[in-house]
Amino acid sequence: MFEQTEILTVSELTRQIKQTLEEEFLQITVQGEISNFKPHVSGHWYFNLKDSGAVISCTMWKGYNSSVFFTPQDGIKITVIGRITVYPPRGNYQFDVRSMKPAGIGELQSAFEILKQKLSNEGLFDEEFKKPIPSLPRRIGIVTAIDGAAFRDMISIARRRFPLVELVIAPSKVQGSGAAENLVESIKTLNRKKDIDVIIIGRGGGSIEDLWAFNEEIVVRSIFESKIPVISGIGHEIDFTISDFVADLRAATPSAAMEIATPDKADYFAFINDFLYNSGQNITNLFDNKKNRILDSIGSYGFKMPLDLLRRKSQQVDGIVYKMSVNFDKQFLMLKNKLSLLSKSLESHDVKKTLKKGFVLVKQDSKFITRSSKFICGKETQLEFFDGEVNLNS
Amino acid sequence: MTKKIAKDTFENKLDRLEEISHLLESDEIGLEYAMALYQEGIELSKDCISTLKVAELKITQLKKNLDTLTTDEENFFEE
Numbered sequence: 001m002f003e004q005t006e007i008l009t010v011s012e013l014t015r016q017i018k019q020t021l022e023e024e025f026l027q028i029t030v031q032g033e034i035s036n037f038k039p040h041v042s043g044h045w046y047f048n049l050k051d052s053g054a055v056i057s058c059t060m061w062k063g064y065n066s067s068v069f070f071t072p073q074d075g076i077k078i079t080v081i082g083r084i085t086v087y088p089p090r091g092n093y094q095f096d097v098r099s100m101k102p103a104g105i106g107e108l109q110s111a112f113e114i115l116k117q118k119l120s121n122e123g124l125f126d127e128e129f130k131k132p133i134p135s136l137p138r139r140i141g142i143v144t145a146i147d148g149a150a151f152r153d154m155i156s157i158a159r160r161r162f163p164l165v166e167l168v169i170a171p172s173k174v175q176g177s178g179a180a181e182n183l184v185e186s187i188k189t190l191n192r193k194k195d196i197d198v199i200i201i202g203r204g205g206g207s208i209e210d211l212w213a214f215n216e217e218i219v220v221r222s223i224f225e226s227k228i229p230v231i232s233g234i235g236h237e238i239d240f241t242i243s244d245f246v247a248d249l250r251a252a253t254p255s256a257a258m259e260i261a262t263p264d265k266a267d268y269f270a271f272i273n274d275f276l277y278n279s280g281q282n283i284t285n286l287f288d289n290k291k292n293r294i295l296d297s298i299g300s301y302g303f304k305m306p307l308d309l310l311r312r313k314s315q316q317v318d319g320i321v322y323k324m325s326v327n328f329d330k331q332f333l334m335l336k337n338k339l340s341l342l343s344k345s346l347e348s349h350d351v352k353k354t355l356k357k358g359f360v361l362v363k364q365d366s367k368f369i370t371r372s373s374k375f376i377c378g379k380e381t382q383l384e385f386f387d388g389e390v391n392l393n394s
Numbered sequence: 395m396t397k398k399i400a401k402d403t404f405e406n407k408l409d410r411l412e413e414i415s416h417l418l419e420s421d422e423i424g425l426e427y428a429m430a431l432y433q434e435g436i437e438l439s440k441d442c443i444s445t446l447k448v449a450e451l452k453i454t455q456l457k458k459n460l461d462t463l464t465t466d467e468e469n470f471f472e473e
Contacts, residue, residue: 136405146455155453163449164404170456189456265446268408272439275415282418283432290425 011088018086021093025084030095031103032056032080034072047072049080049095058082060097067177068100070212076111077103108208112215116242119217124224124246131229131248133260137197139166140261141190141228143183146171150204150233150254157255162262168196174203179213184222191227198261199226201243202233202254214241223247233257355386404445411438 008016032049039045043062048055058080060068072078082097102108119125140158144151146169158165170186173179183201190196201223203211213219214234220242223230232247233254244250251257297303355361361384362369369375381392402410414435418428 136408138403155451159451163451164446166452166454168454168456186456193456268442268446271408272411272442275411275435276439279415279418279432279435283428286423286425286428289421 010091014086014088014091018088021084021086027081027083029079029081030056031077033075033077035074037072037074039071045072045097047074049078056095057092058095058097060100064098065100069176069179069209070102070108070111071180071216072100073111073114075114076107078107079103105208108212108215112208112242115215115217115220116245119220119242119246124220129224133229133231133249134197136263137165137261139168139196140258141193141196141199142167142169143172143186143190143199143201144169144203144254145174148174148204150202153255154200154202154258157258158262161259161264163265165262168193173213175206175210175213180216180219183213183219187219187222187226187230196228199228199230200233200254200257200261201230201247202251202257203235204254205236205239211235211239211241214243219243220246231257231261352386355384360385404442407438407442407445411435411442414438 030049032051035048035050035055037045037047043065045058045060045065047058047060049058050056060082078100079102080095080097081099082095084093085096086093102111123129142151142154144154151169155167158167168190170189172182172186174183187199187201190199201214203214211234214232223232223243223246229248231249231251232241232244233251233256234241234243235253237252249260251260351361362375363382363384364374364376364379366382383390383392414431417423417431418435423431
């Protein structure tokens with residue numbers, strides 16, 4: 001205790017306190033729990049750091065807090081490095097934070113749980129808000145680091161599966177300070193484009209710190225507000241971020257997200273092959289059906305009628321022909337009989353019968369002499385009896 | 395019907411192909427109509443297959459432009 005020689009003004013005392021404190025606590029490391037965290041529109045952060053016995057108010061200016069990879073939340077423990085400053089007009093002191101990190105991985109985990117619970121209570125993860133993922137996209141928006149392996153993997157998968165699609169990349173930082181704001185801007189930019197069918201937001205694997213941007217509230221909200229369906233593919237299978245919960249669909253990895261977003265062209269080839277086979281089959285069946293109908297018609301009773309009629313007529317004709325031939329034979333026989341009768345009658349008129357009665361035929365020079373005036377006496381004459389000729393030589 | 399396939403999108407062509415496929419499965423379809431559909435289906439199939447076979451992945455990069463609402467596009471790279 002030094003001996004006081006003069007009376008101090010308030011300002012003089014405050015100046016001495018300020019000098020003493022600020023010189024003594026120029027570069028110190030403190031651990032405590034955040035409370036009453038308030039990010040100001042100016043970009044500066046105001047909060048309290050506390051433990052069970054004390055509380056100290058803190059500021060973190062915009063130029064410093066921009067390098068913090070996560071947004072502080074009430075209730076999580078952090079380790080800060082900074083100095084004590086005294087503000088004379090109010091007569092108070094505060095901690096001017098230069099750098100900040102979570103006191104441990106567990107702190108980030110609890111920050112994660114706190115925000116997740118809060119947004120879940122708000123209904124951001126509800127099934128009713130999940131938009132369907134289009135099955136045949138024309139344009140896929142991608143929010144990721146343009147120089148990352150995740151992007152290259154996504155390109156090769158899109159090229160292999162469905163090269164008809166167009167990838168529209170909205171490049172973004174995916175880790176570290178400013179990543180969250182970047183991601184938000186990229187999601188908004190794609191939403192303004194209007195012709196994007198689905199958005200993939202992704203990055204490759206990393207630590208919880210690396211993936212932290214996807215746990216930031218502004219990112220989660222911008223995914224929720226996206227009019228375009230969002231597929232998340234962040235980290236590896238085991239990594240879950242809050243973005244995964246709010247996304248319309250969560251894929252295990254960026255590659256898996258692209259697999260989900262793109263149809264496989266092999267399926268289309270298979271579909272077309274099936275079409276060609278089945279349709280060919282259908283057409284053949286159709287032809288067979290029609291052919292069978294034609295054959296059925298030909299074989300049907302109705303169709304056979306004309307042929308039967310023909311046969312019947314033909315039979316009729318045969319009958320008539322038969323009848324005619326029978327009649328002919330009958331007629332023939334009759335005529336034959338008549339002929340024989342006539343020939344008998346003729347026989348009865350035979351000249352020989354007359355000769356038998358005692359008549360004689362007279363021939364001279366082989367001619368029958370039918371009247372006395374033709375007869376020449378003394379000439380050679382033949383007399384023909386019924387039983388022979390007699391020569392008369394005069 | 396038929397033959398205005400050139401202007402249609404790949405998706406429309408697939409839809410039409412599916413429709414034709416269903417129509418051809420019907421027993422009541424007329425032979426002439428079936429033949430026309432089959433013809434159309436074969437053309438669509440050829441079209442779709444060649445579209446898929448010649449397709450080249452297009453990649454567009456959006457320029458960052460935080461101040462304005464419009465975004466410029468430039469053709470990015472083709473690996």
